Amino acid sequence: MLLAPYTNHFNFKINTMNYLPLILMVVLFSCKSKTHETSESLNRFEAIDVKKKDILLNTSLSNVISIDSLVFLEYNNQSIIGEISKVLVTKDRIYVFDRLRSKSIFCFDRTGNFINSYRSIGRGPKEYIDILDISFFDEEIYVLAAPERFFVLDKDLDFHKSIDIKWGEEVPFVHPGHHHFTMLNSDTILFYHPTAYYHYYFYSLSKEAFVSSQIKRRGTMDRSNFSHLTKSMSGEVFVTQRYNDIIYELANNLFLPKYFVNFESPMSESETKQYIDATPYTIFNYPMPHQMYNVRSFVENDSYVFFNFFYDNMLHFYFYDIENARTMIIPQSINNDIWESEGFYGTYGHYRNSLITLAQPYYLIDNQGDMEFELPDDFTYASNPVLVFYQPKFE
Numbered sequence: 540m541l542l543a544p545y546t547n548h549f550n551f552k553i554n555t556m557n558y559l560p561l562i563l564m565v566v567l568f569s570c571k572s573k574t575h576e577t578s579e580s581l582n583r584f585e586a587i588d589v590k591k592k593d594i595l596l597n598t599s600l601s602n603v604i605s606i607d608s609l610v611f612l613e614y615n616n617q618s619i620i621g622e623i624s625k626v627l628v629t630k631d632r633i634y635v636f637d638r639l640r641s642k643s644i645f646c647f648d649r650t651g652n653f654i655n656s657y658r659s660i661g662r663g664p665k666e667y668i669d670i671l672d673i674s675f676f677d678e679e680i681y682v683l684a685a686p687e688r689f690f691v692l693d694k695d696l697d698f699h700k701s702i703d704i705k706w707g708e709e710v711p712f713v714h715p716g717h718h719h720f721t722m723l724n725s726d727t728i729l730f731y732h733p734t735a736y737y738h739y740y741f742y743s744l745s746k747e748a749f750v751s752s753q754i755k756r757r758g759t760m761d762r763s764n765f766s767h768l769t770k771s772m773s774g775e776v777f778v779t780q781r782y783n784d785i786i787y788e789l790a791n792n793l794f795l796p797k798y799f800v801n802f803e804s805p806m807s808e809s810e811t812k813q814y815i816d817a818t819p820y821t822i823f824n825y826p827m828p829h830q831m832y833n834v835r836s837f838v839e840n841d842s843y844v845f846f847n848f849f850y851d852n853m854l855h856f857y858f859y860d861i862e863n864a865r866t867m868i869i870p871q872s873i874n875n876d877i878w879e880s881e882g883f884y885g886t887y888g889h890y891r892n893s894l895i896t897l898a899q900p901y902y903l904i905d906n907q908g909d910m911e912f913e914l915p916d917d918f919t920y921a922s923n924p925v926l927v928f929y930q931p932k933f934e
Contacts, residue, residue: 584785584796589832589848589857590803594868599876600883603869605932607893611915612923613653618645620923626888626895627675632694633926634680636673644673644680646696651926655696657682665690665698669714676722685714702744710740710749719768721776729776729789731768739778739794751792766835772891779835779846786837786846800834800848836886838894843931845894847885854885858931865933878906893928900925 595603610633612618621640626633632654635645643658659666667684674681679699680692687706691699706712710732719731727750728742739753766781776789777797788797837846844859854871871883878898888895900922907914 584799586799586801587844587857587859588801588803588866589850589868590866593866594850594855594870595873596870598869599874600869601876603867603873603932604877604929606877607928607930609898609912610647610649610651610926610928611918612645612647612651612926614917614919614922615653617656618647618653618923620645623887623897623924625673626926627673627680628888628890628895629675629678629694634673634675634696636670638670642667642670644670644682644692644696646694657692657696657698662686664701671718672720674721677725681720681722681728683718683720685712687712687714703747704742705747705749707749710752721768721770723774723776723789729768731778741792753793766833767837769836769838769889771839775839777837777839779837781833781835784832784834786834798837798844800832800846802832802850838886838889840889840892842892845886845931856883858933860931860933863933867931867933876909878902878910887926890928893930896927896929898925898927 612620612633612635619641620635620643621637623635624638625636627636628634628649631649633647633649633651635647637643637645641658642660643656645656646654648654660668662668667682667686667688669685671683671685673683678694680694680696682688682690682692684690687704688701689704690701693699704712710730713732721729723729723741726744728744730740730742732738732740740749741751742748743750766783767779768776770776778787778789778794784800784802785796786798786800787794833847833849835847838844841861843861844857846857848855848857850870856869856871858867858869859865860867869883873883875883884896884898886894886896900918901920903910903914903925904918904920
């Protein structure tokens with residue numbers, strides 16, 4: 540369950556009001572204490588308990604999730620998606636980011652009709668070698684690309700303008716690198732930057748400069764590299780990192796611990812080393828992480844808290860019902876009676892209270908007779924992956 544953060548209370552009792560100096564001393568001390576309390580409150584965090592009894596092993600997927608909608612993305616010569624890396628959703632648009640294969644951004648309406656795509660590989664003013672990340676703000680798509688490209692597209696992915704980010708010695712542009720960013724407001728960009736695994740930078744568009752940074756080691760935050768940066772519908776920004784059990788929230792331009800994922804049975808040192816040795820590509824900084832549960836893809840909305848984690852070498856999905864204080868954990872190997880597959884996919888985005896995952900065409904076609912929804916007449920094995928908008932279903 541989620542535990543309320545511990546709160547210290549400062550109580551002062553004045554027995555006499557006869558002397559003005561005493562009053563001033565008390566007032567000054569009280570203000571100092573309240574300032575200290577406010578500062579301390581930023582560093583308090585809540586515990587999320589992960590217990591084995593909450594992992595649902597003998598159930599089916601239809602018992603624990605409800606599908607809000609399926610979006611069949613139109614498939615034509617201009618909208619062939621190789622591999623989905625990220626999905627952004629607005630009130631009237633869906634943006635699909637394919638970083639690894641087509642290196643493109645695709646725009647669809649909310650029913651999946653293709654609108655436009657952006658793919659301009661090269662070294663010209665409007666071109667790029669690689670797209671690193673995208674973010675949406677005020678009906679525009681912001682794009683970070685290599686080499687040293689930052690540009691803006693309108694809501695239909697037509698080129699709007701380039702922005703010259705002033706990279707320098709303190710914050711150099713590194714490629715190849717795992718850059719991630721989000722637009723905090725119309726002027727400020729938050730960058731995660733791989734100059735160090737615990738570095739976050741704020742860039743002001745109006746000042747054309749990096750205005751602040753977080754470069755101090757903050758607990759376990761420097762033990763591993765970036766995993767997931769997400770912004771909720773209300774504008775809250777959260778960060779998770781690989782091989783870490785802390786979820787950070789942006790507060791006062793600092794990433795401070797918000798949640799501590801408290802696992803009932805942490806990995807032993809030998810299990811941790813075995814996990815590392817079995818991982819083909821591992822990036823993290825010493826000292827070695829304590830628990831190695833790889834918390835990531837954190838989403839918090841009005842109804843529930845969600846994140847992924849690895850346990851017993853398998854991806855698990857954690858849900859916490861905020862209103863009724865109920866926990867549900869499902870493994871990727873859950874019996875998938877909605878459509879037969881190797882497992883339940885991860886999360887590629889969210890919109891309001893819906894999470895977004897994928898269903899591959901051949902899963903749906905091979906099990907069409909067992910499904911409660913119909914496939915489009917032109918849906919084939921070669922079609923684009925289907926976006927599945929879903930919510931957890933708490934008993």
